[in-house]
Amino acid sequence: MSSEILAVLEYMEKEKGISREDMIATIESAIKTAAERGVNSSGDVRVDISAKTGAMKAWSRLEVVESVSDTFCEIHLDKARLYAESPQVGDFVERELDPSYLGRIAAKTAEQAIKQRLRQFEKEHIYDEFRDQVGNLVTGIVRRKDRGDLVVEVGKAEALLPWRERVPGEDWVPGERIRCLLNKLEQHGRGPELILSRSSLNFVRKLFDMEVAEIADGTVTLAAMAREPGYRTKVCVRSTDPKVDPVGACVGARGARVKSIVREMNGEKVDIVRWFEDPIEQLAEALKPAIPQNVTLDREKRRMYFEVVEDDLSVAIGRKGINARLTSRLLGWKLDIGKVVVKQVGFDERKSKAADALTSVGIEFEVADRLVAFGLVSPEAFEGVTAEDLVGLGFEQETADTILDKVSSEEEVDSPSPESNSEEQES
Incomplete structure (x- = not known):
């Protein structure tokens, strides 16, 4: 024994x-x-x-x-x-x-x-091993599924990735390597339980800390973040050094850094924007390529109203409203989005304006209205037109000559004579 x-x-x-x-x-x-x-x-x-x-x-x-x-x-x-x-x-x-x-x-x-x-x-x-690692990234092996949750082997311990902390659309099978955020370390009667997360904002934050050296050393900071797990993440960055471009530092050479982060997030889109103190400037930066117009602020209620053109409306709102929600969280303002109303000029109005342009040179309104109907909508449109052409359109010879005389006199007023040009040059 x-x-x-x-x-x-x-x-x-x-x-x-x-x-x-x-x-x-x-x-x-x-x-x-x-x-x-x-x-x-x-x-x-x-x-x-x-x-x-x-x-x-x-x-x-x-x-x-x-x-x-x-x-x-x-x-x-x-x-x-x-x-x-x-x-x-x-x-x-x-x-x-x-x-x-x-x-x-x-x-x-x-x-x-x-x-x-x-x-x-x-x-x-x-x-003792994991109490100091809460809030950090850990890597493990998926062992099994348990009613929607994943059991992950991390070192010699088993951790749990609950379904509420998983990213929609991700499907993991036993044996796959997975990287997660150690979200909690809970003490139960049966012992400590490790709770993991991949949907947390801190998961993305730690990926940026790991991939971007300027964030790790404090030169670049993440001013604000907003995320719809599995769809899109918006990150607002600023630099403490004016010589360092915060967006360029996060993107990396040829996009290497952000590509590595996106790959770890299984293709989730990541938008990196520059931070501005002014909320209107920040809105314009966060909504690119959509351009906000007619922006008004209600600072007391932290509400922002703006308009975009119809072509930019779908971009500003995004699929299922995701872009608008993320922008709202990123800025910390509630957003009201409207469409810019473009006033359409009707045919009658255009015709009336063209007739006014002809009457301004001395042509009677009724004659001008007939000329516009034939496509002669401005004095410049009479270039190359002869009296015979006007007679062919149904005007009398005398009326045709009068029209051409008035149009010609208007062109002479608008265009300086060669003598005046030479005098100006001599002076």
Whole structure:
């Protein structure tokens, strides 16, 4: 039995990290309890195990009496002299027991105590190992699915990725490697429980910390973030160094940094925008390529109203309103989006304006209205038109000559004569 105990002690010490003294104390306590409940139910037993050899010894503690009434806890004065020198009535002596006499129950109890201590140690070890890693990224292996949750092996511990902390559209199978945020470390009666997350904003924040050196050293900071897990994330960045472009630092050379982040997020879109103090400027930056117009602010209610042209409306709102919601969270303002109303000029109005342009040169309104109907909508449109052309349109010869005279006189007024040009050059 000593060799078996020694093998257990060495295994626990080398493989599990439990000290030999700790395991000896655990085994001794378990065997003592089992022996007192079994072979010596009303007595007191002392157990000792050698740390070097694993040899176990046991003693029964008996009270010295003149008349024995209970052999399990009392011993006659004459017999007590075999175990102690000059014993007196009322003294206690220890009588060595054969370890095999303790029986199968003691051995089984010792086995259970070893397993229980091992489980307790593993729980303590898990808590000590991960209590300082809460809020950091951890990498593990997906082991199984449990009613929508994923059980992930992280080191020697099992962690849980609940369905509410998963990203919609992601599907993981057992054996796949997964990176998550260690979101919580909860203590339960059965031991510590590791709770993971991939939908948290802090998951994206830690990815940026890991990929962007300027964020890690504090040169670039994440001023604001908003996320719809599985669809899109908006990140607002600013730089403490005017020489460092915060957006360029996050994107990286040829987009290498942001591509690495997007790949880790399974293709989720990431928009990186520059931070501005002015909310109107920040709105314009966050909505690109849509351009907000007619922006009005209600600072008391932190509400912002703006308009975009019809072509930009779908871009500003986004699929299922995602872009508008993310922009609202990023700015911390409620958004009211409207459409720019473009006033359409009707045919009658255009015709009236064209007729006015002709009457301004002296042509009668009725004549001008007829000319516009034939497509002659401005004085410039008469270039190359002759009196015969107008007669062909139904105008009388005299009226045609009058029209051309007035149009010609208007062109002469608008265009300076060659003599005046030469005089201006000479002056």
